[in-house]
Amino acid sequence: MIEVQGLTKRYGTFTAVQDLSFTVRPGEVLGLVGPNGAGKTSTLRSLAGIIPFSSGSVSIAGNDLAADPVAAKRRLAFFPDEPRLFDYLTVRQHLAFVARIYGVADYESRAQPLLEELEIADKADLLPGELSRGMKQKLVIACGLLHEPSVMFFDEPLTGLDPLGIRRMKDSIMRRAQAGAAVVLSSHLLHLLQEVCTHVLIVKQGQKIAHGTLAEVVARYSGGQLGVSLEEIFLRATADGSPVEAASPPLISTAAAQPQTPLGLCPESGEPPLPPPNPSAESSANAEPPLLSPESGGDAASTPEPPLLPQ
């Protein structure tokens, strides 16, 4: 599980991430979206312990990242958008190296199925320089999955993959989430989020714009319209003048406790629809849209589900 409270990251006087709080439970896949420069990568690098955050707290599988980074990192895997590998180690040698770092005694029996799953088993003796970008990305993923992490951070995981690779990667992420991993996934590919994520967190200029299940976020920005695409929702949410979500109770606080479908619906209860905040994003600049909280939930039985996908 990932618990983030008041995460702030500053570079000198510039604040890249401001007071970000959210929780990702086992089995959930959180989509982290936002325009370029919104602070997504800074957030992920802070959560993975690669850069120290300025304030706030992060807990990875019960381990405080600031107090015990080694224990926290032992439970997580970070997959950067740009595959970073050692030029002079082959695919197989990369896995042996990572296994020793993480203390994976039986790595050989784990490595082969991973390589086969990622379809790079026949490249095991090649150097990164001899691999395509997509293959390199697969090798990074194999290295990250070798120690069976319970928390995973993906930064643009599908860059460089071919269509079949994308399909397999999506399946792989969902399968690992179903097995109990908590996943945060940053991507500009909104259709990917629709298929894979149970929750979504929209950030802009380092601040949280919206956070909740896909259904909640769509409901909040659809203005009661049917068939609004997530792309449209994203554009409305991140438009100039759109409200920033204040430090408020996380939207998923109750919904997330229930099993989710990939589309973010709670099959048993359904999601209470949110009243349309405003007809358009422009007019919502001065109005705080109602947030879903345990107290603000409506009557699930009497309200229809908001449309999530383009019809």
Add this chain to the structure above:
Amino acid sequence: MIRALLYLRSVSLRNRIAGAARRLRQPKYLASFVVGALYCYFFFLRRMHLTSGGLPLAAITPAALATVGGALLLIALLARTALAWNASSAEARLKFSDAEVAFLFPAPLSRRRLIHFHLLGSQLSILLTSVAFTLLTNRWSFLGGNALTHAVGWWIILSTFSLFGNAMNFVASRTQQLFGSGLRRRVLTGLLVLTFILVRALWKTAQPPPDFVPGDFVSGYAGYMAAWLQSALGSGVLLIFRWIVAPFAAPTIHAFALAVGPALLLPAICYAAVILLEVPFREGSMASAQRRAEFVAARRTGSPSGVRGAVKLRARKSPFQLRGQGRPEMAFLWKNLIGIQSWFNWRILAILLGTGAFFILTLLRKTHPTTAAAYAPLVLITAAFAAFYVMLLGPQLVRQDLRSDLLNADLLKGYPLPGWQIVFGQMLTPAILLTGMLWLLALAVGWAAFSGYSAAEVFSAGTRLTLLGCIGIVIPPVVILQLVVPNAAALLFPAWHQTTRTRAGGVEAMGQRLIFTLGQFLMVAIALLPAVVVAALVVLASNGWSYILAAANSADGASADSAHHSVALILATICVLGIVLGEVGVGIWWLGKRFERLDIASELKP
């Protein structure tokens, strides 16, 4: 055509200077520039007008200089020939940049014009190199002539080498076109046979070298070498190569004027060959330009393939089996030992060292049939110099540690390890390499100490053995202490460190390297000072104690003295070990903390 080239070169140079000047607005580059400029002034320019500057050495004779220089040029041209004929596909090529290929090759230019464009372009580089070499050689007081004769002399030598390379490349390509690749192998075999004949001739005529005379050793050894070469090869073999070096060796303007004509004969023949041989060179030039562009791109990103030269990386065997569990530091050692195999191979090093030692020892035996003790001073001096340079430059040159993985810092920081473990694990490979080298040199010293050399026998065998053992024990922690300093510099100034890795030229880059080298020397000296002081105090106190004991018990004084010396050395070594290990521990712990806080992406922002 010439105008276009001059325009291109002048605009490129102007933009480069403007870029460098803009960088000087940053204090660290300005400081580096000042250090580099001061170094250039004191080392080269200040001595330009000092006619008798430098070491007070006797002048070398022009004939000896021309003969020795001619022999060196012959070796260089033989190597260049082997390179041209050994190319897997002897494809003719000329050096053009990627941009020049893109603009000039589709342009309506004749073959001859393209060749002239290349030759003129290479002349600009040769002129600059000639000036740089002149600044260096003008400091040598044992040379005749003046700055002008040296500059023109260097220009002729370098131009000959460049034109010869082009000509040989074209000849190899043309020959392959006409006769296939079979002839290529025969030419290479012929070159090997020729080299063997030359070495055999030199071997047969080897004579004992002259005695060492301070102030006269350069001219003395040059005369000896020239006489040896003349007797081995005869005057005819080296004639044309002596002509080429003669303008550089000319002692007066008159001699220089007479020497220039014959010196231009070989370059003129090479030029004619390049122009007249109808060999297609565009494809080869394009491939070569592409490889160079890839190398430059790799160099800019700090990739090892770019930093080490255009070496194609290939998969290497694991140095040992790495199990999944155990100390994680060993994983870094394992990784970096694989990494160094692209430029370092234990077996090749052992073969080279063994072969070199065999030839040198055999030659010495042939020329100096005497006892082993006679070589002891030479071995001691050589080992001391080598150890000094390994200590001074080794940590700067062997950098397969955190410095080579700085761009992978994000990857390393994701690992579940405290920073100090990563830093220490990364340092193990260079530490082992440098320790191995220093242990070899210590072995050489040990051989000299037990060879019967009278000066070494001032100390008893036990004391000598103890001293060698103590040196051997102290070497590894001192080496790691030395590695802490450049790694600290890389972590404190990552952008600066990265610049020295990826940018080759410029006065400020030279200044940066000087600052790093001198800074490391100074830091290590300061770090070792407490250990040296404590060790000295321990030895002195122990000696005082041994005198008291010796006075109290005068019997068996020699063996007691030896034992006390050994005890003093062991005590001093324990103190040195304690202090140095403490400093190493604190240094690595601090580096680890610094590494944990490092954000390489923001540090490397321009």
